[in-house]
Amino acid sequence: MAARIQIPRQAKRGELVEIRVLIQHPMETGFRHDDVGHLIKRNVINAFSCRYNGVEVFSADLSSGIAANPYLQFYTVAEASGNLEFTWIDDEGVQGSERQPIAVSG
Amino acid sequence: MRRGSRVARLLLAAAFAAPGAQAQERGIPLDQLKSGSAFLGQDLGALQADEFANPGMLWVERGAKLWREPAGKKSLACASCHKEVNMRWVAARYPRIDSRSGKLLNLEGRINLCRAQRMGAEPLRYESDELLALTAFLARQSRGVLIAVSIEGPPRAHFEAGRASYDLRRGQMNLACSHCHDANWGKRLLSETISQGHPNAYPAYRLEWQTLGSLQRRMRACLSGIRAEMLPYGAQEYLDLELYLAWRAQGLPIETPGVRR
Amino acid sequence: MKRREFLAGLAGTLASPGAALAQADALDPPAWVTYGAPVRKGKVKLELPQLADNGNSVPIRITVDSPMTAADHVKSIHLYSERNPVRNMANFYLGPRAGRAEINSRVRLAGSQRVTAVAQLSDGTFWSDTAPIVVTLSACLDES
Numbered sequence: 001m002a003a004r005i006q007i008p009r010q011a012k013r014g015e016l017v018e019i020r021v022l023i024q025h026p027m028e029t030g031f032r033h034d035d036v037g038h039l040i041k042r043n044v045i046n047a048f049s050c051r052y053n054g055v056e057v058f059s060a061d062l063s064s065g066i067a068a069n070p071y072l073q074f075y076t077v078a079e080a081s082g083n084l085e086f087t088w089i090d091d092e093g094v095q096g097s098e099r100q101p102i103a104v105s106g
Numbered sequence: 107m108r109r110g111s112r113v114a115r116l117l118l119a120a121a122f123a124a125p126g127a128q129a130q131e132r133g134i135p136l137d138q139l140k141s142g143s144a145f146l147g148q149d150l151g152a153l154q155a156d157e158f159a160n161p162g163m164l165w166v167e168r169g170a171k172l173w174r175e176p177a178g179k180k181s182l183a184c185a186s187c188h189k190e191v192n193m194r195w196v197a198a199r200y201p202r203i204d205s206r207s208g209k210l211l212n213l214e215g216r217i218n219l220c221r222a223q224r225m226g227a228e229p230l231r232y233e234s235d236e237l238l239a240l241t242a243f244l245a246r247q248s249r250g251v252l253i254a255v256s257i258e259g260p261p262r263a264h265f266e267a268g269r270a271s272y273d274l275r276r277g278q279m280n281l282a283c284s285h286c287h288d289a290n291w292g293k294r295l296l297s298e299t300i301s302q303g304h305p306n307a308y309p310a311y312r313l314e315w316q317t318l319g320s321l322q323r324r325m326r327a328c329l330s331g332i333r334a335e336m337l338p339y340g341a342q343e344y345l346d347l348e349l350y351l352a353w354r355a356q357g358l359p360i361e362t363p364g365v366r367r
Numbered sequence: 368m369k370r371r372e373f374l375a376g377l378a379g380t381l382a383s384p385g386a387a388l389a390q391a392d393a394l395d396p397p398a399w400v401t402y403g404a405p406v407r408k409g410k411v412k413l414e415l416p417q418l419a420d421n422g423n424s425v426p427i428r429i430t431v432d433s434p435m436t437a438a439d440h441v442k443s444i445h446l447y448s449e450r451n452p453v454r455n456m457a458n459f460y461l462g463p464r465a466g467r468a469e470i471n472s473r474v475r476l477a478g479s480q481r482v483t484a485v486a487q488l489s490d491g492t493f494w495s496d497t498a499p500i501v502v503t504l505s506a507c508l509d510e511s
Contacts (some may be wrong), residue, residue, distance in 0.1 A: 002168055006158050016466045024164040026316060031452060057464040065448060065456030065475050067424040068316035069161040073471035076464055103486070147420035153473075205471040313423040367421045367504070 001025060001096035005086060010103040011078035019058075021072045021086060023096065029064035043091045045070060053082035061088065076102045116219050132353070133288030134302055139292075145301045154365040157237040162242060162311040162363020163317045165235070169243025172236060176226025184240075187224065190247060195247035198360050201349045210264045212348050213241045214320065215340070219292060232339035235315065238318050242309045245362035252359055253306055255352040268350025271343055277334025286351075298367065303328075304355040307364025318363060321348060397455060400445050401493050406485055411444075411496040413484040422476045422502040429484045431468035431494070435461075441468040442487045450480040476502045 011017050023045065030042025042064060050058040064102045076084075081104045087097045091106040143154060154160055174185045201212045204219065211219060217240055218229040230237035257265040272283045286295070287303035294300070308321040315323070320343050326336045337343055414428040431441045440463045446456045459470050460491070476482070479502050485495040 002164050004158060004499050020158055022159055022161065022164060023353060024161075029452075053466070055464070057462065059460045063453050063456055063457040065446075065453055067475050069164060069217060069311075071159050071161075071471075071473045073469075074459070074461075074465065075467040075469060077466035079464075092387040147418075149416055149426050150420045150424075153424070153426070313421045316423060 001088075002093065003086070003096060003098050005098050005100050007084060007100050007102060010105065013078055013080075013104050013106040015078045017076050017078050017102070019072075019074055019076060019084070021048075021070075023070050023088065025069060025090065025096075026065060027062075027064060027068045027070060028054075031064070045090045045096075048072065048088040049086070050074070050076070051085045051087075052076055053080060054085075056104050063074075078102065080104055113189035122212045130353075133246055133284055134291070136357055139304070139332075139355065141306055141361060142301045142304055142338045143307060145299050145359055146365070146367075150365050150367070152220055154307075154361075160311070160363060160365060161205050162309070162332070162365065164258035165239045165309070166246045166264075166363060167241040168235070169239035169241075169246075172239055173243060176230060176314035178221060178355070180224070180226045182225045183361060184220070192246060193247045195248065195251060197245040197362070198251040198253050199260075201264075201345060201352060202256065203264075208260065208347050210261060210349060212321075213244055214322075215345070217241065217244075232320060233323060238309055238320065241320065242318060242363050245309065245360055248360040249362065250359050252357050253352055253355050255349060256354070257353050261349060264346045264349050265353060267343070268270055268353075271347050272350050272354075277332040279332040280306065281332045283328070303351070304358055306355050306358040307361040307366070309362060312366045314367065321351075387401065394483060397445075397447070400485060402488075402492055404491070406493040406495050408493040408495060410488075411484050411486045413482065413496040413498045415482060415498045415500045415505045417499075419500055419502040419504075421455045421502075421504050422478070425476050425500070425502070427472055427474050427482070429459075429486075430469045431486045433468045433488065435463055435466055437463045437466060438452060438489070440489045441465070442489055444468070444470060445487075446474075446482065446486075448476065448482055451475070451477045456482075476500060478502050 004022040006020040010019060025045050026043070027045065028040055028043045030039065032040045034040055044064050044066070045062050048060045049056055050061060058074050060072065062070065081102065083099050083101050085097065085099045087095065091096045116167065133359060146154065157163070173190070174183050176183045176186070197213060200216065201210055203209070204211050204216070207219070209215070212236055214232060217237065221227040230240070275282045282304060286300050291300050291302045305321045308324065309318050310324070311318050312324070322339055325344060325347065329336045395458065410432045411448055412430045414430075419425045429444055429446065431444065433439060433441050435441065440468045441461045443461065446458070447454050448456050457472070461468055463489050479500065481499045483495055483497045485493055487493055
């Protein structure tokens with residue numbers, strides 16, 4: 001699954017870090033019909049998680065109420081250099097993940 | 107509107123002032139042209155302008171990767187022959203005639219012709235993720251470049267066909283494109299304001315589709331809306347119309363990927 | 368005096384019992400979120416545009432006034448809708464490592480309605496904010 005992540009490359013220890021995530025996914029609601037009138041099956045990203053050096057710092061349950069190609073912006077505090085790892089899974093069990101390094105000074 | 111761009115547009119209009127071109131009456135005068143972006147609400151305008159969160163950028167990013175990926179029997183990538191920096195003007199000059207085959211090509215056609223002739227690769231389907239990604243990426247290279255297509259010489263017949271198509275009444279509602287987009291732009295249709303129908307932000311992320319789509323997909327949606335027959339993707343009539351629309355939008359900047367309702 | 372007030376109150380309830388019930392339903396968080404604990408207005412700020420361009424993608428911001436320390440932080444934020452076919456739109460789980468209790472996202476809205484955000488704090492209390500929005504083109508329901 002294609003995704004875009006925006007985090008600062010570096011931060012000072014204790015500084016607030018803004019995280020922006022954009023994931024390519026139709027977030028099919030299950031309420032739409034195809035061109036012959038059949039209901040298109042629901043398939044949304046239902047869970048999302050952000051781990052900072054292995055520790056979960058943010059997670060979310062999502063539903064069809066989140067717009068297609070979901071966008072999330074949240075925060076964490078810069079602790080140590082390492083990786084921010086993002087994982088998510090949709091109703092069909094397809095998983096996605098991205099990882100971005102962050103350098104923390106001080 | 108910035109003075110610089112208005113001056114640039116007038117200069118461009120003068121540059122194309124061959125006797126034939128000058129005689130063409132414009133449904134909307136050049137100094138009244140407005141991109142579809144001018145008809146967006148505040149939130150959608152902000153989303154379009156957001157470099158990161160504009161959903162169309164997902165395809166642009168994918169297109170950047172595909173540009174460098176070898177494909178086909180010759181294992182060549184687009185980047186093997188084309189430097190990205192030299193692609194800056196391409197989208198603003200299309201559709202144009204391919205000198206070898208004499209055919210009118212839009213960006214999709216050009217990409218598929220290159221793939222077939224130079225890369226030995228299969229053509230990409232309209233509305234496939236790959237073709238959308240490549241066209242979005244290419245058009246994005248022309249961001250800010252003013253549209254300026256040639257209609258003199260070989261493209262002339264296509265331009266005239268496109269114009270005739272634009273003015274043709276069709277469908278159950280018996281409407282031509284000009285009825286909404288020349289005669290009634292700016293007025294309300296149900297809860298929407300009618301735009302001038304310019305192609306400068308395509309491929310665009312349309313909320314109704316909840317995905318990126320090509321200009322031809324948008325034209326087909328218009329045809330469906332007036333209960334007219336939708337021709338298949340890649341039909342000659344669409345290509346001729348694309349040329350006419352580009353001429354009609356002369357001087358508007360490329361804004362791909364646009365966000366539209 | 369008391370009897371008049373009582374009768375006036377009774378008349379009010381009888382005049383629109385459905386509406387009164389619907390109002391209570393729409394703004395109360397689901398039982399599994401609060402387990403019947405009281406939800407107070409405050410601390411939470413839910414920002415939505417007054418008028419949505421299109422119900423398919425509406426920008427939303429939820430902010431909770433909290434120091435986000437180990438002792439005092441937001442544990443979770445629950446977002447739900449008055450009219451969407453799926454009422455619980457999303458749940459966000461934070462904690463002291465979040466640093467700031469602020470979430471931005473884009474949501475789908477099926478028609479004009481009120482949206483509510485409920486936050487659970489580390490001390491076990493629940494706080495909420497509700498925002499109205501006018502939507503002319505609904506997600507989920509207006510298909511094309």
